[in-house]
Amino acid sequence: MMKNSPECRPIGVFDSGVGGLTVVRALMERLPFENILYFGDTARVPYGVKSVETINAYARQITEFLLRKEVKLLIIACNTMAAVARSTVESLSVVPVLDVIEAGAHRAVAETRTHSVGVIGTPTTINSNAYARAICRLAPETHIFSQACALFVPLVEEGWLDHPVTRLTAQEYLRPVLAEHIDTLVLGCTHYPLIKALLQDVVGPDIHLVDSAEAMADVTADLLHSRHLTNPERIPPEYRFYITDVPLRFQQIGERFLGRSLPGIERISL
Amino acid sequence: MMKNSPECRPIGVFDSGVGGLTVVRALMERLPFENILYFGDTARVPYGVKSVETINAYARQITEFLLRKEVKLLIIACNTMAAVARSTVESLSVVPVLDVIEAGAHRAVAETRTHSVGVIGTPTTINSNAYARAICRLAPETHIFSQACALFVPLVEEGWLDHPVTRLTAQEYLRPVLAEHIDTLVLGCTHYPLIKALLQDVVGPDIHLVDSAEAMADVTADLLHSRHLTNPERIPPEYRFYITDVPLRFQQIGERFLGRSLPGIERISL
Numbered sequence: 001m002m003k004n005s006p007e008c009r010p011i012g013v014f015d016s017g018v019g020g021l022t023v024v025r026a027l028m029e030r031l032p033f034e035n036i037l038y039f040g041d042t043a044r045v046p047y048g049v050k051s052v053e054t055i056n057a058y059a060r061q062i063t064e065f066l067l068r069k070e071v072k073l074l075i076i077a078c079n080t081m082a083a084v085a086r087s088t089v090e091s092l093s094v095v096p097v098l099d100v101i102e103a104g105a106h107r108a109v110a111e112t113r114t115h116s117v118g119v120i121g122t123p124t125t126i127n128s129n130a131y132a133r134a135i136c137r138l139a140p141e142t143h144i145f146s147q148a149c150a151l152f153v154p155l156v157e158e159g160w161l162d163h164p165v166t167r168l169t170a171q172e173y174l175r176p177v178l179a180e181h182i183d184t185l186v187l188g189c190t191h192y193p194l195i196k197a198l199l200q201d202v203v204g205p206d207i208h209l210v211d212s213a214e215a216m217a218d219v220t221a222d223l224l225h226s227r228h229l230t231n232p233e234r235i236p237p238e239y240r241f242y243i244t245d246v247p248l249r250f251q252q253i254g255e256r257f258l259g260r261s262l263p264g265i266e267r268i269s270l
Numbered sequence: 271m272m273k274n275s276p277e278c279r280p281i282g283v284f285d286s287g288v289g290g291l292t293v294v295r296a297l298m299e300r301l302p303f304e305n306i307l308y309f310g311d312t313a314r315v316p317y318g319v320k321s322v323e324t325i326n327a328y329a330r331q332i333t334e335f336l337l338r339k340e341v342k343l344l345i346i347a348c349n350t351m352a353a354v355a356r357s358t359v360e361s362l363s364v365v366p367v368l369d370v371i372e373a374g375a376h377r378a379v380a381e382t383r384t385h386s387v388g389v390i391g392t393p394t395t396i397n398s399n400a401y402a403r404a405i406c407r408l409a410p411e412t413h414i415f416s417q418a419c420a421l422f423v424p425l426v427e428e429g430w431l432d433h434p435v436t437r438l439t440a441q442e443y444l445r446p447v448l449a450e451h452i453d454t455l456v457l458g459c460t461h462y463p464l465i466k467a468l469l470q471d472v473v474g475p476d477i478h479l480v481d482s483a484e485a486m487a488d489v490t491a492d493l494l495h496s497r498h499l500t501n502p503e504r505i506p507p508e509y510r511f512y513i514t515d516v517p518l519r520f521q522q523i524g525e526r527f528l529g530r531s532l533p534g535i536e537r538i539s540l
Contacts, residue, residue, distance in 0.1 A: 043324055044314060049517040054313055123519070151435075154424040165421075165442065169435050247319040249393075 007229050010035035010238070011220065012071030014062050017045030018250070019153075019190035020077030021257035022213040023100065024239075027075075030217035031224070035237045037069055041270075043245035046153065047080040048122035059085035061270045063092045065242075071095060072229055075220065079121055079189050079212075083130035096223060101125075103219040104186045104212035105134035109142065111208050112184040116143045118177040118207075121188030123148040131188050145180040149173045149189075156191040157253055162198055170195070170202045178203060186210040194256065241265045277501050280305035280508070281490065282341030284332050287315030288520070289423075289460035290347030291527035292483040293370065294509075297345075300487035301494070305507045307339055311540075313515035316423065317350040318392035329355035331540045333362045335512075341365060342499055345490065349391055349459050349482075353400035366493060371395075373489040374456045374482035375404035379412065381478050382454040386413045388447040388477075391458030393418040401458050415450040419443045419459075426461040427523055432468055440465070440472045448473060456480040464526065511535045 011031075013024055017040050024038050039062055041047075047055050059081050066074060074097045076082045076089060082099035090097050108117050119131040126148040135142050152173075155166045177185070185207050187193060193211050200209055224230045231237070243250070246267055254262045281301075283294055287310050294308050309332055311317075317325050329351050336344060344367045346352045346359060352369035360367050378387050389401040396418040405412050422443075425436045447455070455477050457463060463481050470479055494500045501507070513520070516537055524532045 043320060045319075049315070050313060051515050051517065054515050150428045151421070151424055151430075154421050158420050160421075165435060165439050168438060172435065245321050245324050247321065 006072050007231050008035070008233060009070050009072040010037040010240070011073050011075060012037050012039070012066035012069065013075045013077050014039040014041075014066060014081075015078040015190060016041050016047035016058075016080060018042070018254050018257050021254055022190045022193045023075065023077040023216050025257065025259050026213040026217035027220060028239075030221055033231050033234055033237055034224075035231065036239050037066065037071055038239070038241045039066060040241070040243045042243045042247050042250065046122075047078060048124040048153070050124075052084045055081060056085045056088045059088050060092060063089045065268075065270060067093065067095070073098065073220070073223065075216065076100065077190055077216065079125040079130075083125050083128035096227065098216070098219055098223060100190065100212045100216050101130050101134050101188070103215040104188060104210055105131060105138060106219065107210045107212075107215035108135055108184050108186045109139045111210060112142065114181070114183045115139065115141050116145070116180060116182045116184075118180070118182040118185040119144060119146045119188050120149045120152075120173065120177070120185065120192070121146075122153065123150050125188055131186060143180070145177050145182060147173055147177045152189065152195065153191045156194045159256070161194055166195060166198055167202065170199055174199075174202055182207060184208045184210060187212055239264060242268050244268065244270060276342050277499055278305070278503060279340050279342040280307040280510070281343050281345060282307050282309070282336035282339065283345045283347050284309040284311075284336060284351075285348040285460060286311050286317035286328075286350060288312070288524050288527050291524055292460045292463045293345065293347035293486050295527065295529050296481075296483040296487035297490060298509075300491055303501050303504055303507055304494075305501065306509050307336065307341055308509070308511045309336060310511070310513045312513045312517050312520065316392075317348060318394040318423070320394075322354045325351060326355045326358045329358050330362065333359045335538075335540060337363065337365070343368065343490070343493065345486065346370065347460055347486065349395040349400075353395050353398035366497065368486070368489055368493060370460065370482045370486050371400050371404050371458070373485040374458060374480055375401060375408060376489065377480045377482075377485035378405055378454050378456045379409045381480060382412065384451070384453045385409065385411050386415070386450060386452045386454075388450070388452040388455040389414060389416045389458050390419045390422075390443065390447070390455065390462070391416075392423065393420050395458055401456060413450070415447050415452060417443055417447045422459065422465065423461045426464045429526070431464055436465060436468055437472065440469055444469075444472055452477060454478045454480060457482060509534060512538050514538065514540060
């Protein structure tokens with residue numbers, strides 16, 4: 001097997017910041033022999049409040065960077081970019097493109113019994129209506145109830161993962177969604193897996209939470225298998241992390257998302 | 271009086287986003303005949319989590335932009351830039367430079383009777399120790415107790431100005447500061463004037479809150495007067511707002527900060 005044969009190349013995962021590391025974590029667990037290259041645009045995070053035009057321009061730069069690094073697959077691990085810039089990424093890419101919204105929508109449709117699904121995310125993701133469109137494409141009979149939760153990202157980054165303020169905030173945001181008798185709730189933001197336990201507690205045991213990072217890892221495994229792109233090497237894989245800035249507490253926050261130490265960080269400019 | 275004589279030129283106010291509009295609001299009230307040019311770097315907000323190097327590079331670009339617009343005075347209405355990039359701005363500027371930290375520190379020293387002062391701000395502002403240094407330069411006997419309050423900016427932007435979550439968050443952040451028996455608390459972030467009533471309620475009536483936007487307007491009036499730069503024209507002034515992106519809900523959030531309608535917004539690239 002040639003070192004640079006397509007199967008041995010890394011998976012390229014990108015996000016506006018650290019959130020996509022929850023996807024990397026799920027990939028590491030699900031696909032322990034795949035090389036992974038992560039790109040986090042930490043100098044320009046958060047994308048959630050920027051215009052569609054700006055987000056597309058940034059997505060184009062990141063895609064070109066990862067393609068130069070010869071990835072075998074591109075994973076858009078940022079809900080905001082998946083919502084508004086997927087076609088930009090696809091139009092530039094010579095390799096397959098997957099995104100967290102598609103993955104979460106598939107899982108939600110597979111899980112729901114009542115066809116009533118809730119979706120929570122950042123204001124930009126929710127306003128884009130991308131989850132609702134993706135779910136309706138797969139199962140048009142589904143009723144979807146969405147709620148923007150602007151404060152969850154800063155709460156997670158503050159580390160208040162099991163805190164009365166986070167609980168009260170979740171109760172406030174989820175009250176209207178719970179009133180709709182959903183049986184499945186999509187965590188439509190890569191930060192939310194870190195408060196999954198608290199959210200499960202707030203919604204109660206009868207509602208199934210869809211963790212889009214885990215869903216993403218399953219979809220990736222399926223695609224690699226069906227396209228014969230699974231890495232045949234059985235050696236410890238290489239992980240590389242490119243970021244555009246080294247923000248305050250990056251190491252600490254990044255390791256909380258990745259669930260392990262975060263070596264091999266390289267700061268680059270686009 | 272020539273239209274382009276120095277006194278008639280606008281005051282240049284800049285911030286990483288919308289927060290500096292609280293300073294513009296205070297200036298409009300205090301100096302109703304001054305032309306004001308506002309620059310908000312909304313495409314790259316927030317600065318609070320970026321590295322010192324990146325913040326300095328951005329401050330340089332903004333300073334050069336405003337100097338090309340022929341402002342008579344530069345006001346750094348962003349605590350993060352004031353904390354880490356003031357000397358960069360000064361080294362480039364041919365006009366006087368004022369900043370919110372200096373203004374807030376002056377007011378705090380003038381107000382405190384017990385020489386015990388609390389300072390709250392974003393993590394970057396607090397970690398920079400800039401308020402503590404500015405206060406100690408003016409009154410070395412002052413005891414200063416600082417607290418980073420990362421969640422206040424997103425809470426203000428969510429519009430939860432008088433909300434149980436904001437109250438609980440404030441109680442949590444302020445508990446250690448209140449234990450120090452301060453008599454003065456500096457609101458070291460331009461977003462905080464919007465939750466001043468709630469904060470006053472949490473700290474109680476015996477603690478004096480220093481609103482750095484109001485302090486900034488007073489310092490500006492003094493400087494214009496002493497340098498003979500006050501605009502002699504008694505006609506309705508011109509207000510211009512340059513931003514680098516038009517984020518979601520910008521108009522709504524901006525008007526909440528400015529306390530009035532927000533016309534004449536122009537989007538530019540640096």
